[in-house]
Amino acid sequence: MAALAGVSPATVSRSLSGQGNVSAQTRERVRDAARRLSYVPSPLASGLASGRTRTIGVVVPFLTRWYFGSVVSGVTRVMEAAGYDVLLYHLGSAADRDRFFARMPLARRVDGVLSLCMPLTEDHTLALRALDIPLVSVGSRMAGLPSVCIDDVAAAHAAVNHLINLGHENIAFVGGIPDDPGFGFVSSELRLRGYRSAMGAAGLAPPSALEVFGRYGIDGGATAMARLLSGARLPTAVFAEYDELAFGALWSLRRAGLAIPQDVSVVGLDDHEMAEVLDLTTVGQDAASQGSLAATMLLETLDGRSDTPPTDIVLPTELRVRGTTAPPRRGVGVVPST
């Protein structure tokens, strides 16, 4: 390459990277040669020499859940535009996570890391910190790290208060539990806490039998709802930790022949693209924006424009009332309707 353009490798590097002084004429000559050879500087060599890899790592627990797909999509959009590459680590289970931290493939390979809602132990967080590269957390706040997320407690409040305002008293919580113990999401806890405190604030202390859990995803929501259906007393309303669980709950309810929202109201959290189709009342969040914002924050830190100290950005959520919520049928759930 250097030979074809008739210059030294040093000049090739300067011409192509735009760093340092190169005469316009030389630069053009080098660019021409590069084009002719379809030469691209080796990212490996470049990274090794410069210490910057122009690559970031993204760590996700799921890919097929709406929230994560949307966030990653937002991230890649920004990174792609900035000329950064994205290394994707899909850590679906505690075992995956342990292998990941044992191997630490991120070390000296990425300039920064985006951790999406990853449930991490103390040790793992320390291991990430030890990499000594910028880190941004998306979807859950991590001590001392910049983050982008929503206020999960407030979002849960909004959902539950909506039900309470409609007159519901007997409100259940449908949550997801991890496949592996110790792999639970922070946001799950927060949403549960939000549910409890909203209930408490309304003077409705729900029995723990109204808090049911299933595996992540639609099936989990269906299973959890089935548990409620087999309970002593059917709630008049259900708040699901996120929309996919709500879809599962709806499914169970329909199969049970119950009318929604007449018999049971359901509210979710996310505003998944299917929520509108299923006419699900939900508290909406903008996942793709979370991704692009986090990516932008990370880039700013990487480019040294880190004049901003680590910030926690909290994106707004908004209740979207649709057809799965309504006032409870009078008497239903309390005494058999006459």
Place this chain on the structure above:
Amino acid sequence: MAALAGVSPATVSRSLSGQGNVSAQTRERVRDAARRLSYVPSPLASGLASGRTRTIGVVVPFLTRWYFGSVVSGVTRVMEAAGYDVLLYHLGSAADRDRFFARMPLARRVDGVLSLCMPLTEDHTLALRALDIPLVSVGSRMAGLPSVCIDDVAAAHAAVNHLINLGHENIAFVGGIPDDPGFGFVSSELRLRGYRSAMGAAGLAPPSALEVFGRYGIDGGATAMARLLSGARLPTAVFAEYDELAFGALWSLRRAGLAIPQDVSVVGLDDHEMAEVLDLTTVGQDAASQGSLAATMLLETLDGRSDTPPTDIVLPTELRVRGTTAPPRRGVGVVPST
């Protein structure tokens, strides 16, 4: 590192990689030292020196569509287990795609590439080939490349024949069109072709007004269906190119007050996780397996176990009859019911 273990860098490399002869005792000593320092060999340096990066590139047009999320999920599972890293390139538009090929970030950075259904021009395919690294195509067959996919034509046949066997004659096709011209999927074409040939084989040559298109995703399905709803004569059945379009179509139909399947039958293709919830009849495919199979094929080639010549694996599809299809109401769609 070498110092701590009291050996040369060469021995460190051999001990950690397992290549070459090292006494068990030395190896243990090196491993200990590595553990103590939490030392991980620099992937960049290692790649530069050895020529193997232990990284593959995955190119996808979408992340938030079920099919792609599932495939990528299958891919990462296999790659993670094999100790490979995955570089994700999300090329959502023709512009993204062009930028990608201009920058060619894959060059000298990955050992292999997985291309998921990417609509590529001749030039782009050549550019990929020029990288001279193993390439596997998922979801669409590419000339001369190993691939993993389903038989789209046959799958469409299965869907349409199901409708025909139920007695439908007036069957519409709902398809997705790309945001950018020249960014259309091969599988879309094949499914359309399958629709036409199944119709033709039954002696039902549909007017082109029965082939409607919307943007990718649920919205697109809804828009396309709306077009049918505003047409001169409502079909008694609809085949949607993939489930998300079918969901959109169902949505439109419901909003229009039509009963499913009494007024209109709908069949999709994918068996998206929501299909069961919506009770959608569909032709199922296993996207995650496609991803893991393709990843395995790629790994085999990379590890030199490429005793197998480039293969095209065709995974089976299966009609899953659910509640959105039924025989047409007699007379409906032909003359107003009396």
Place this chain on the structure above:
DNA sequence: ACTGCTCCTGGAAGCGTTTGCAGACGGGGA
């Protein structure tokens, strides 16, 4: 004791960039 092995280890040459340093060149001010 010497030869010929095998097994283990270290030296050193890359891999393809980036970047600090220095030299060459040319122009403007004293």
Place this chain on the structure above:
DNA sequence: TCCCCGTCTGCAAACGCTTCCAGGAGCAGT
């Protein structure tokens, strides 16, 4: 005319590994 300075370019030393090659040690067979 001389000197200084700014601009452009090349040299060469990293960057942190892998791998070829050679040498040393230990051992068995003559």
